[in-house]
Amino acid sequence: MTSKFSSILRNCNPRTVFTHAKQTHVQILIHGLNHDITLQTDLLLAYSKGLLLNARKVFDRMRERNMHSWNIIISAYVQNSMYHDGLNVFIELLDSGMKPDHYSLPPLLKACAGTNDGVGSLGVVLHGMVVKLGFESYVVVASSVLDYYSKCGKLKDAKMVFEGLLWKDTVSWNSMALGLAKAGMHFEALDCFRNMLENRSAKMDSMTIPTLLNVCGKLGDVIKGKEIHGQVLKNAFFCNDIVIGNSLIDFYSRSGCLCDAEKVFFGMKDKNLVTWTTMISSYGVHGKGEEALTLFQKMKDLGFKPNSVTLTAILASCSHSGLIDQGRKIFKSIRSLYDFEPSVEHYACVVDLLSRFGCFDEALRLINGMNMVPPASVWGALLAGSLVHRNIKVGEMAAYRLFKLEPNNASNYVALCSIYDYRGMWRDASKVKSKMRMLGLGKTPGxxxxxxxxxxxxxxxxxxxxxxxxxxxxxxxxxxxxxxxxxxxxxxxxxxxxxxxxxxx
Structure with a gap:
């Protein structure tokens, strides 16, 4: 009986966990096997695939917890981006007198990176544990340490770990290159990829290509990006990868090749919400607001529900193309149709749209009605509109708010100076320039x-x-x-x- 229940639970997947796991749990209770540690662990594993609250209840009721059960609940929290919960379970693990093993440490390091542990307090402690417990030779553990340092921008430490790896697999190379790319060291990232391809122990995979395309997009290297696209077309597995397809759309959009982005989009067999959002954003960046709206409607007709990022993309598209009525309508529908509160990005897009049209009274009413403290992005959008229309009153209001929020951002001072210069207010412009010199700020040239x-x-x-x-x-x-x-x-x-x-x- 125990082996039968165990087999059912272990074969559960995210689709069957709601039925098979619950039904098996009932049978376990009926037969009085609810304290069997093997069945409890199997039940915990099954619930962790889709019913995390149920998994936690099982975990809390366990009389005995082996290392496997601790690892299951930690990994489940981290996989669902519940990083703080995963770290709290780790603290419970230490309080119980147990030590993490080579299965515990990778998700814990991922959680540290996910919580923006930039100062490296807990992440460095975990690295110390890796060394102390003798797990440095485990490729997965060492790669997780490298990935942590790369994501936190601690490139010096990342390079030290990378150079010390006895075996560099594709994951290790990808982590190092991604860290360099995130730090803006794009040429170094490309060199890292070249070295990876020369290394026979590593091959380009579905994680390598999006990072490469992102680097090429930021460098404006269309030729190199097209070469990578050619490699994708030669591999059937890569061709059907949605993440790679989304990265290609983004790359071509960044590089000014909207036609190529469209070809990739319409040629993709499978599309997810990110695919639609990326293409909508591409149209918006290139001033194709009408096309963005058409695609947005088609996406909804096919059953995709816009999320916060999608709505930001379509509102930005309306702003870039001057579609004020459509932008107003979409913003008002965020609460009524999509049942969530507008985010800071949504407010910034609409303020930008209204300011571009000179609707400053409406923009200010919107800002004053925000259920949060207006951040710099919102006041920046208002200042940009004031610069377009040379509106002194609103421009001063937005600028002085920004001086408090971003005292070292030279562009805000320059924008106010431009408004004063255009209006012939030389004395006021001179005061702003003097303040810039006092703060040691200079205009960054185009x-x-x-x-x-x-x-x-x-x-x-x-x-x-x-x-x-x-x-x-x-x-x-x-x-x-x-x-x-x-x-x-x-x-x-x-x-x-x-x-x-x-x-x-």
């Missing part, structure tokens, strides 16, 4: 970049000291001709050395 001959060339506003040879004037003209050649090619931002030489002659 920056653009382009790949020429495989090298990244950066251009700053007002910078004419471009080191492309001896004759500065001629070389600037050559660069301009090269830029014209690049822009004349649709969706191309790369020139090889031969084309560059020809363009600059």
């Amino acid at each position: 920056c653009s970049w382009i790949l020429i001959g495989g090298e990244m060339c950066t251009f700053y506003q007002g910078d004419f000291n471009l080191d492309f040879g001896t004759n500065t004037t001629e070389n600037i003209k050559g660069v301009v001709r090269a830029l014209h050649l690049v822009l004349s090619e649709k969706n191309t931002f790369h020139l090889n050395k031969e084309e560059t030489n020809r363009a600059t002659q």
Whole structure:
């Protein structure tokens, strides 16, 4: 009887846990087997796949808890992003006199990273436990330590752990590259991937490609991104991966290749809510508000319910395209249709939309009616609209709020200066500039970049000291001709050395 119940529970999956697990639990109680530690552990495992509250009740009622039961409940909490609950169970584990094993530590390290344990207090303690308990040689445990340091931005520690790994698998390489990418070290991240591909013990997988595409998108390296897309098309497994498809849409959108993003989107067999949201956001960024609204409606017609991120994407699309009536309607429907409160991002989008149209009274009423303290993003949207319409009164109000919230953000001072300059209020502008000098703030110049001959060339506003040879004037003209050649090619931002030489002659 015990083995039969155990077999049913162990074969439960998320779809059958609601029926099979509950029915088996009833039979266990009827037969008086509710204190059998094996059945209790199996029941705990089954409930952890979909009924976490039931799992916790079983765990709390267990007279005896083996290490397996502790690991199950910790892992269940972490898998459901309930990081604090998982860490609290770990504290209970230590209080009981037991020590974590090599199965406990990976989810605990993930929980530390998920709680933004940037200072590394608990994460470093866990790393110490790994060393003390002799788990450094376990690949999964060592990779979890590396992943923790990478996600917390502690790259120095991450590199030390990475270099000390006896065996570097794909997960380890991905963690190191992801940490570099998150820190803005994009070229170093690409070098890491190149080294990974040269390492025979690791291969590109479905976790590698999204990170690579994200790096290429931030660098504007369309050619490299298309090469990765080519590798995806050669692999049937990658072609059907939704996460990779979503990453391709985002990459092409970031790179200005909206047509390619559309091709990927409409060519995907399976789409999830993230897919629809990414494409809606892509339309919005490129000023295609009507297309974004059409896609939003089609998504709802197919049974997808928008979440907070989706609504932010469609509201931002309305703002970028000046669709004020549609934006108002969607914002008002957040409570009535989707049954949750508007977030800070939703308010910021609508304030931006109203401010762009000069509807400052309506924007201020919306801000004053917020059920939270208006953050910098909301006042920033109001200041941006004030700059467009040169509205001194509203601009000053928004700017002085921002000076308190973001005292070291130079762009807020610059925006207010621009309003004063346009209105001829030189004395007020001078006071703001003096305050900037006193705070040691400077305006960050506008920056653009382009790949020429495989090298990244950066251009700053007002910078004419471009080191492309001896004759500065001629070389600037050559660069301009090269830029014209690049822009004349649709969706191309790369020139090889031969084309560059020809363009600059």
